[in-house]
Amino acid sequence: MKNTIYAAVIAACVLVAVVIFVVRRGGSGGVNDIPDTQMLWVKCTKCGQGYEMGERQYYRELEEKSKANPSPMPVAMPLTCQKCSKDGVVRAYKCERCSEVFRAGSVQGDFEDRCPKCKNSATEAKRKARMGQQ
Numbered sequence: 001m002k003n004t005i006y007a008a009v010i011a012a013c014v015l016v017a018v019v020i021f022v023v024r025r026g027g028s029g030g031v032n033d034i035p036d037t038q039m040l041w042v043k044c045t046k047c048g049q050g051y052e053m054g055e056r057q058y059y060r061e062l063e064e065k066s067k068a069n070p071s072p073m074p075v076a077m078p079l080t081c082q083k084c085s086k087d088g089v090v091r092a093y094k095c096e097r098c099s100e101v102f103r104a105g106s107v108q109g110d111f112e113d114r115c116p117k118c119k120n121s122a123t124e125a126k127r128k129a130r131m132g133q134q
């Protein structure tokens with residue numbers, strides 16, 4: 001009887017692992033699925049400058065960085081800055097309202113894209129718009 005329970009638990013674990021694997025692959029789609037034209041904002045924590053770069057290039061560089069710096073925890077390594085050549089570039093957002101470029105998650109415990117200057121958040125705005133339509 002005990003063995004049957006163990007077998008069921010193991011089977012459930014395997015199933016969960018497979019589902020997570022499939023969902024992750026299907027969800028992210030891989031770097032090559034990102035169109036060349038898709039841009040994202042980054043900001044350098046060393047020199048404070050923000051600029052736009054190709055999203056595909058961003059993920060490629062991120063991958064190279066994590067390969068060069070193996071870590072037991074999956075941490076997002078800062079990329080090399082195109083302006084000051086230091087490793088300080090992180091994911092950022094450009095505020096639609098006040099054009100401030102700020103690093104993702106500047107306002108802790110809030111939306112990633114919450115502007116620290118004018119408190120606008122594109123994600124929140126989209127959610128509100130969606131709620132308004134219903």
Ligand SMILES: [Zn+2]
Pocket residue numbers: 044045046047048049081082083084085086088
């Ligand atoms: Zn820099």
Ligand SMILES: [Zn+2]
Pocket residue numbers: 095096097098099100115116117118119120
């Ligand atoms: Zn703003």
